[in-house]
């Protein structure tokens with residue numbers, strides 16, 4: 001009995017060791033970000049408001065072939081009970097008025113945004129060691145803009161949007177494919193347009209704050225945040241700087 005227990009113990013030890021050997025050292029995972037001569041300083045800002053700066057960084061990200069979807073952003077919404085949830089969506093337009101994306105108006109995120117328009121979105125472009133964080137409130141885009149964008153999508157994507165009641169439980173993939181086949185038979189014919197479902201459309205995030213983060217090798221990362229002035233606040237030119245178009249900016253500790 002004693003020998004059996006001892007053998008079992010030895011076996012257990014060697015198993016644990018080999019599992020440990022095989023496992024990935026997550027704690028040791030780290031990449032080198034930018035060198036000290038590539039810092040992101042206030043003098044490097046191409047614009048004193050966040051949209052111009054976003055344009056510069058986004059367009060640079062678009063030139064990098066390693067970044068397949070530079071417009072992918074992680075969007076966080078909050079439930080009425082205060083529970084946050086996050087998922088990726090694709091940025092489909094931006095300008096001085098805000099950042100646009102499209103989705104299903106019956107989805108979880110949409111239901112949460114109906115009750116609480118406050119959202120946050122984050123981009124991360126690994127090869128550039130850069131991230132942009134946006135915080136603001138969403139508004140729905142006009143029906144006209146949603147229709148125009150819907151019809152600019154490839155027809156199979158239009159059909160998929162019609163076939164999916166996003167975020168609702170579904171019995172099997174077959175059910176989806178069946179719906180897709182029915183719609184294909186109906187709409188994959190010449191001269192026929194897929195009507196945009198009323199439950200699908202766009203949002204615009206009107207930002208209150210946009211932060212530009214650049215990772216440094218020594219972990220003393222650069223963070224420059226644009227935000228709107230709080231009531232009674234004045235830029236002092238030291239911690240808080242006057243920007244353009246009603247924006248101020250400040251450097252945050254990493």
Ligand SMILES: Cc1cc2nc3c(=O)[nH]c(=O)nc-3n(C[C@H](O)[C@H](O)[C@H](O)COP(=O)(O)O)c2cc1C
Pocket residue numbers: 069072085086087088089090091101102103104107108109110166167
């Ligand atoms: C890279 C990427 C891009 C995506 N883009 C969109 C998008 O633009 N719109 C969308 O509704 N879902 C998009 N999705 C799917 C969402 O992440 C998510 O699964 C879906 O919107 C349902 O989320 P919800 O249940 O929280 O509402 C994308 C997923 C990935 C990984």
